[in-house]
Amino acid sequence: MPCEPFQDALIEAAASGEEPRGELRAHLKDCAACQAVFDREQSLFAGVDSGMRVVANAEVPPSLLPRVRARLDEVTAPRYQAWLPKWYVLAGASAMLAFFFVLQSFRQPGMEQKPVETSANTTQASPQTNSPQKEKPSTVAAPNSAFVVPRTHAYAERVHVSRSVSNAEPHPEVLVPRDQEVLLALYAKEWRGQKPAPMVVTDSNDSGLKPLEVPPIQIAELDVKLLAESDAQ
């Protein structure tokens, strides 16, 4: 009987560790050469298994567990201590962020703008003589809507804040024609007062609040003189 068909079955039987069955068993009984190969394969696999046990079951160094325990002691203590500062840092960062957002909600464009403000050195007389870099198109009164400046409620609060800040500064000098001084005085009174001035701070989107209708200021032609010239006079 030829041995070749049994070669693979022989190795598989040895690998599985089971006793050969059926035809293979019968063949091994008759074929001494195959029986020798099978014995060799079995011893090879036994060698692999025993070698693996040597590899896998090495003596554990006695220093292992004490070393691990010492490291655990090290890890446990700083772990708790390090946890707290992290929380403090996180809480601090959160507080800073919250503060920043609150601040941002007040610091909208045009915050530092005052409805009527001129530089002390400015000789141009106009109720809307804001410095150019602070001026926004929305704050410039249209001819028909003189002091009606559409703003949000947030702006109303901001005006309040900026007003209190600007109290420390000297009051700006506003030069207007003589016939408009009364109106300006009224406006200035409203501006200095602590109550919100609806004619300045109103929400155009809010249907409940209607902007105060103020007749447009008639600005007469100004006689602008150079400072040096006026000083000389």
Added chain:
Amino acid sequence: MQELVLIQPGGRAQEESARETALAEARREFESRLAECGPLAYRVARGVLRNSADAEDVAQEALLRAYRSFDRLRDRSRFRGWLVRISYRIALDRLRSSKRREQRDTEWGQPEHQPPSPTAEDLAASSEFQVRLERALEELPEKLRFVLLLAAVEGHTIEQISEMAGVSVGTVKSRIFYARRQLAEKLRCHVNLSRTR
């Protein structure tokens, strides 16, 4: 709208003391498993690295990592398998990095690859067959090597290996079968040669 939270006086102290108690409890529980599973972590690492000193480092690292994540392990009965996998992964990483280092050293013109100096224990275990077996083991695919190691370590049953490796019993059986056969194929020449001597 601002939301206010009432803080009870002494709540923080209670929280801290509860946390400390939980930590101490976790430490106690971990220590009770350490004596049982520490050697297993070492043996798995040793099976991969074939070096006692490296294996000890890896086992230590694996145990520390396990401790740090111990509170995240919900099913504590799976600790053994979990630790084995951690140890095996760290050992493989170290093996790979040491191979890269060796390769780099060779490329930088060192005369020959010098294996790490063996310890007395390594020398005692290193017959020629053993050395060849360990080399052959290193060449096995990772999945096969892992189950074969687990099968050899502390005489785990197929079911235990299945649980530790997280694969089915059938998969474990077939992997062990193929792993042994591949090792035998690599060692067959050596056995035949030694018989003809």
